[in-house]
Amino acid sequence: MMRSDPLFTLEPEEKHQLQLERLQSTLNRACRHVPFHANRLGVLGLEPADIAALADLQRLPFMQRADFSQHYPYDLFAVPLRDIVRIHTAPGTTRNPTVSGYTPQDLEHWRQILARAMKAAGTAPADILQIALNPGLANWGRDYKDGAESMGASVIPNTQLSVEKHLMVLRDYKTNVLITTPATAGHIADCMAEASMGPASLSLHTLILCGEYSDSDFRKDLEERMHVRTWQHYGLSEVPGPAVAFECGSHNGLHINEDHFLAEVVDPETGAVLPEASEGELVLTTLTTRAFPLIRFKTGDRASLMKESCGCGSTLVRMQWNSRRTDDIMNIDGVNVHGSQVIFHLQNMLRISTDSLTFRVINREGKKMLEVFIRMNQEIFSDEIKELEKLLRRCEDRLRENLGVPVLIRLVESGTPS
Amino acid sequence: MLRIRNLKCFYGRIKAVKGVSLSVNSGEIVCLIGANGSGKTTLLSSVCGLLPDWTGEIEFMDKSLKGLDPPSVVRAGISLVPEGRMVFAPLSVLDNLKLGAYTMYKKKAGDAVAEDLESVTSLFPILRERFDQPAGTLSGGEQQMLAIGRALMARPGLLLLDEPSMGLAPMIVEKIMEVLETLRSKGLTIVLVEQNALTALEAADRGYVFETGTIVLQGSSEELLADKDVKRAYLGKDYGDFYDAV
Numbered sequence: 001m002m003r004s005d006p007l008f009t010l011e012p013e014e015k016h017q018l019q020l021e022r023l024q025s026t027l028n029r030a031c032r033h034v035p036f037h038a039n040r041l042g043v044l045g046l047e048p049a050d051i052a053a054l055a056d057l058q059r060l061p062f063m064q065r066a067d068f069s070q071h072y073p074y075d076l077f078a079v080p081l082r083d084i085v086r087i088h089t090a091p092g093t094t095r096n097p098t099v100s101g102y103t104p105q106d107l108e109h110w111r112q113i114l115a116r117a118m119k120a121a122g123t124a125p126a127d128i129l130q131i132a133l134n135p136g137l138a139n140w141g142r143d144y145k146d147g148a149e150s151m152g153a154s155v156i157p158n159t160q161l162s163v164e165k166h167l168m169v170l171r172d173y174k175t176n177v178l179i180t181t182p183a184t185a186g187h188i189a190d191c192m193a194e195a196s197m198g199p200a201s202l203s204l205h206t207l208i209l210c211g212e213y214s215d216s217d218f219r220k221d222l223e224e225r226m227h228v229r230t231w232q233h234y235g236l237s238e239v240p241g242p243a244v245a246f247e248c249g250s251h252n253g254l255h256i257n258e259d260h261f262l263a264e265v266v267d268p269e270t271g272a273v274l275p276e277a278s279e280g281e282l283v284l285t286t287l288t289t290r291a292f293p294l295i296r297f298k299t300g301d302r303a304s305l306m307k308e309s310c311g312c313g314s315t316l317v318r319m320q321w322n323s324r325r326t327d328d329i330m331n332i333d334g335v336n337v338h339g340s341q342v343i344f345h346l347q348n349m350l351r352i353s354t355d356s357l358t359f360r361v362i363n364r365e366g367k368k369m370l371e372v373f374i375r376m377n378q379e380i381f382s383d384e385i386k387e388l389e390k391l392l393r394r395c396e397d398r399l400r401e402n403l404g405v406p407v408l409i410r411l412v413e414s415g416t417p418s
Numbered sequence: 419m420l421r422i423r424n425l426k427c428f429y430g431r432i433k434a435v436k437g438v439s440l441s442v443n444s445g446e447i448v449c450l451i452g453a454n455g456s457g458k459t460t461l462l463s464s465v466c467g468l469l470p471d472w473t474g475e476i477e478f479m480d481k482s483l484k485g486l487d488p489p490s491v492v493r494a495g496i497s498l499v500p501e502g503r504m505v506f507a508p509l510s511v512l513d514n515l516k517l518g519a520y521t522m523y524k525k526k527a528g529d530a531v532a533e534d535l536e537s538v539t540s541l542f543p544i545l546r547e548r549f550d551q552p553a554g555t556l557s558g559g560e561q562q563m564l565a566i567g568r569a570l571m572a573r574p575g576l577l578l579l580d581e582p583s584m585g586l587a588p589m590i591v592e593k594i595m596e597v598l599e600t601l602r603s604k605g606l607t608i609v610l611v612e613q614n615a616l617t618a619l620e621a622a623d624r625g626y627v628f629e630t631g632t633i634v635l636q637g638s639s640e641e642l643l644a645d646k647d648v649k650r651a652y653l654g655k656d657y658g659d660f661y662d663a664v
Contacts, residue, residue, distance in 0.1 A: 014441075017421060017423070017439070017441050018441075020423065020439050021439045021440060021441065021633070021636060022636070024437065024438075024439055024632075024633065025632075025633045025634050025635055025636055028629070028632045028633065028634045029634050029635065032629075032634065048437070048632065049424070049426070049436050049437030049632070050437075052423070052424040052437065052474075053424075079646075079647070082646075083646045083647075103646075104644065105637075105641060105644065105645060108641075290647075
C-alpha cells in the first residue's frame with residue numbers, strides 16, 4: 001500500500017529520529033511563543049532541551065480539554081494572528097468554546113494527511129466522493145473536501161441535507177465514496193431498505209466512517225446491506241482534525257500518522273504510560289502543527305497501540321480503538337458533547353439545580369440526539385402550556401446552537417426519580 | 419548518513435548549542451539557516467572535531483564522532499569549507515589544493531590525487547588558470563571556489579559549507595550553488611550553513627531553522643520558503659515587532 005509514501009515504511013530508527021527532531025522543535029516553538037506551555041514546564045523545572053528522547057515526553061504534564069476553554073480565544077496559538085488563515089470553533093467544556101487556528105502550512109499538512117488516509121481506503125482520483133456530516137463536524141467536512149480535492153477526486157462537499165436527499169445524491173450523482181458517521185450510514189441504509197432501493201442502484205464502493213467508533217458487527221451489516229467496503233478513521237472534533245489515524249487494506253487497527261502525531265497510551269487515573277498493547281487513554285502530541293500545538297493532550301478515547309509492522313508493509317504504529325471513553329463526553333453522531341456544557345447552558349437559562357437535570361443519547365428514527373429531562377419546579381412552572389413550550393423550545397435552540405447536535409427536552413414531574 | 423541527537427556545545431561556561439537533533443540522508447542537500455549567533459557554525463565545528471567540548475551524539479555512517487580530532491574526521495569522510503574561505507594566502511593555488519589531499523597522500527594514493535585535481539579543475543576551470551598564483555591574490559569568488567576544491571581533494575562523502583555566499587556577488591553565488599547541485603548529482607551529501615536563507619533554501623532539499631542555539635522549525639525547502647516565520651528570521655526582524663496585540 002502506498003509504497004510511494006516514504007514515511008509509510010520508515011525504519012524504526014529513522015522514524016524515531018524524525019519524531020525526536022519534530023518533537024524538540026515543537027517544544028521549542030511552543031515554549032517560546034505560548035506562556036501556557038512555558039509555565040507548565042517551568043513549574044516542573046524543565047526546559048525543552050531536557051526532552052532528549054521520545055521517552056522523556058512522560059516528564060511533561062498533560063493538556064486537557066478544559067485548557068482550551070480557559071485560554072479562550074487565542075492564548076494557545078503559537079504564531080501571531082496575522083499568520084493564521086483559518087479560525088475554527090468547537091464546543092468547549094464550559095461557556096467558552098474551543099478556538100483553534102491553522103496556518104497555511106497546517107492546512108497543507110491536513111490536505112496531505114487526508115489524502116493519505118483516503119488513498120489507503122482505495123480512493124482514487126477518478127472517484128466521486130460525497131461528504132455527509134452534521135453541522136457539529138463542519139470543520140471535518142472542510143478538511144475532507146480539501147484533502148480529496150488535493151488528490152484529484154471529484155468532491156460533493158458537505159451540505160446539510162435530509163437523509164433522503166443524501167440518498168438521492170448518492171444514487172443520481174453516482175457517488176463512489178461516502179464519508180459519514182456510523183449513525184448516519186446506518187440511517188442511510190435503513191432509508192434504502194424503506195425505499196426498496198437495492199445496493200445495485202448505487203455506484204458506491206467505499207464507505208469511510210468517522211466521528212465515532214463502530215464495531216465489526218455493525219460494519220459487516222452495513223457492508224452487506226450497501227455492498228461496500230468500510231474503513232474507519234479516527235480524529236478529534238475540537239482540534240486538530242479528522243484523520244489522526246486511519247485503516248489500511250489489512251483492516252487490522254488504525255495507522256496513526258506518526259510523522260504528524262506522537263501517540264501514547266496512559267492509565268486514565270494515574271497518568272502512567274502503559275506498555276504496548278495495554279488499553280488506556282490515548283494521549284496525542286502534535287509534531288508538525290504550527291498554530292495550535294498540542295502537547296500530551298488527553299483525548300478521553302480508549303485505545304491500545306500495536307507496534308509490530310502491518311501486513312500492508314507500513315511501519316506506522318497502529319491503534320485499536322475502543323468504544324468506551326474515559327470521561328463524561330457523549331458522542332452524538334460524531335460530535336463530542338460535554339455533560340458539563342449541557343448543565344451550564346440550562347442552568348443559565350432556567351436557574352435550576354444540577355440534580356433536576358438528566359440527559360442521555362437516544363436514537364430516534366435512526367438519528368442520534370440528545371434527550372434532556374428537566375424536573376419541573378416553581379421557577380419554570382407556568383400555568384400556560386404555551387409559555388412552557390416556548391421556554392423549552394428556546395432551551396432546545398440554545399443547546400442545539402452551542403452543542404451542534406439535535407436536542408429534545410422533556411419536562412418531568414418533580415419527585416420523579418431520575 | 420549524519421545523525422545528531424541532543425547536541426549541546428560549550429565555549430567554557432557558555433552554551434552555544436542547547437540540545438539540537440538533526441539528520442542528513444545520503445545524497446541530500448540540507449541547509450541550516452538562522453540569524454548570526456544562533457549556533458550553526460558551532461554545530462559544524464563540533465562535527466569537524468574543531469570544538470571538542472560537546473555532549474550528545476554525533477554519528478556519521480553509524481559511527482560516533484565523539485573524541486575524534488579534525489584529521490580523523492576528514493579521514494572518516496567529512497570535509498569542511500570554512501567560513502571566510504581560510505585559504506592559505508601565501509601558497510599557490512596548486513599547493514592549496516594539494517594540502518586538501520593531505521590524507522590521500524598519507525594513504526599513498528598519489529595517483530588518485532592527480533585524478534581529483536583533474537576533476538576539481540574541470541569543476542572550476544579558473545583554478546587551473548591560477549595554479550601558480552598565490553591564493554591571496556584571488557578574488558573572493560575564486561577563493562571560495564578554491565576552498566571548495568581544497569575540501570573536495572580529501573574525497574569526502576559529506577561536505578560541510580559554512581556561509582559560502584558571504585561577501586560574494588549574486589552571480590558568483592549562483593555559480594557556486596550550481597556546482598553544489600552538480601556535486602550532489604555525483605553522490606555527494608551536502609550540509610549548507612547560511613544566513614542568506616533564500617539562497618540556501620533555493621539550493622537545498624530540506625532545511626532546519628536555528629534560533630538561539632535550538633532548532634525551532636524544520637521542513638522541505640518549499641515549506642520553509644513559504645513560511646512567515648522564516649521570512650521574518652531572514653529579514654532579521656524580532657518576532658515582537660510583528661506581533662499584533664489582540
